Amino acid sequence: MAPRQGILDPEGETIGRALRELGYGGVTAVRAGRLIRLTLEAEDADAARDEAQRMCEELLANPVIEDFAVAVRPAAGSAVAGGGGA
Amino acid sequence: MRFAIVRFPGSNCDADCHRAVEEGLGEDAFYLWHRDRDLGGADAILLPGGFAYGDYLRAGAIARFSPIMKAVESFARAGGPVLGICNGFQILCEAGLLPGALARNAGLRFLSHDVHLSVERTDTAFTGAYRRGQVLRMPLSHGEGRFVADAATLDRLEEEGRVVFRYVDAAGNATPDANPNGSLRAIAGVCNEARNVVGLMPHPDRAYAAILGSDDGLGVFRSALATTAAAVS
Numbered sequence: 001m002a003p004r005q006g007i008l009d010p011e012g013e014t015i016g017r018a019l020r021e022l023g024y025g026g027v028t029a030v031r032a033g034r035l036i037r038l039t040l041e042a043e044d045a046d047a048a049r050d051e052a053q054r055m056c057e058e059l060l061a062n063p064v065i066e067d068f069a070v071a072v073r074p075a076a077g078s079a080v081a082g083g084g085g086a
Numbered sequence: 087m088r089f090a091i092v093r094f095p096g097s098n099c100d101a102d103c104h105r106a107v108e109e110g111l112g113e114d115a116f117y118l119w120h121r122d123r124d125l126g127g128a129d130a131i132l133l134p135g136g137f138a139y140g141d142y143l144r145a146g147a148i149a150r151f152s153p154i155m156k157a158v159e160s161f162a163r164a165g166g167p168v169l170g171i172c173n174g175f176q177i178l179c180e181a182g183l184l185p186g187a188l189a190r191n192a193g194l195r196f197l198s199h200d201v202h203l204s205v206e207r208t209d210t211a212f213t214g215a216y217r218r219g220q221v222l223r224m225p226l227s228h229g230e231g232r233f234v235a236d237a238a239t240l241d242r243l244e245e246e247g248r249v250v251f252r253y254v255d256a257a258g259n260a261t262p263d264a265n266p267n268g269s270l271r272a273i274a275g276v277c278n279e280a281r282n283v284v285g286l287m288p289h290p291d292r293a294y295a296a297i298l299g300s301d302d303g304l305g306v307f308r309s310a311l312a313t314t315a316a317a318v319s
Contacts, residue, residue: 007189008189008268010190010191010193010194010268059143062147064179064234
């Protein structure tokens with residue numbers, strides 16, 4: 001999740017300034033968010049994505065100030081690959 | 087009148103609220119635990135400052151799911167006076183009882199110093215004892231106090247007279263320098279539509295007696311007395 005467009009992100013701005021001072025002049029915008037890695041059991045990748053989506057809506061993100069995106073990948077040793085498993 | 091103060095794991099201004107009510111106001115105060123499920127016959131609810139659940143995830147995000155919050159929400163929706171101070175304000179916003187959100191201070195620093203506030207509205211459950219435009223001085227103490235909402239919500243709050251406190255200078259002007267944390271429209275406190283739920287970031291509970299440096303905050307608690315008396319009569 002990351003601060004919504006239009007919401008001031010002072011942390012992202014500070015990081016952007018530091019990057020430009022280091023010579024990365026091509027950096028035009030930085031939005032600093034957070035990553036939450038969930039390990040969960042689900043029928044398949046779609047079910048996992050749906051559940052994580054609901055978790056974001058209910059608790060993990062605050063829609064007033066944050067946007068979020070969900071990405072799914074199989075846990076190590078999992079039988080379920082992204083769309084592949086039985 | 088009986089004020090209930092809800093303690094969450096990590097609350098640290100619960101005793102300040104208790105003293106403000108008992109010593110400052112001369113009314114009864116008692117504590118509720120976040121795992122309680124009823125309000126013990128309270129006439130008003132105070133959600134105190136602190137760092138409920140360590141402020142993990144976001145300030146107030148986890149506290150809003152405490153068992154006690156179901157009872158607080160019913161009480162609020164029935165018109166009962168509910169005040170959230172600092173972390174309590176953050177919890178009320180997360181719970182959807184108040185609009186907007188409290189984001190990290192624009193300067194990225196934890197702030198702890200006195201501020202001046204103007205009383206924008208006196209027709210709420212916690213500001214009836216003040217004059218409109220009155221300038222109050224009290225401390226604030228927070229890392230996440232920047233009031234944020236989308237433009238449509240901000241416009242609606244202004245139109246409906248729901249901006250209750252604004253950061254101002256000592257003369258009562260909302261200058262950029264007087265806004266400590268980058269809050270949009272210098273908003274320090276808001277209320278719900280029914281005006282019985284109020285939240286603010288600064289601490290009236292730390293400014294209830296002259297010996298603390300200011301007794302400007304006492305009116306917040308005194309206002310609840312008049313509110314309840316009016317509801318009874």
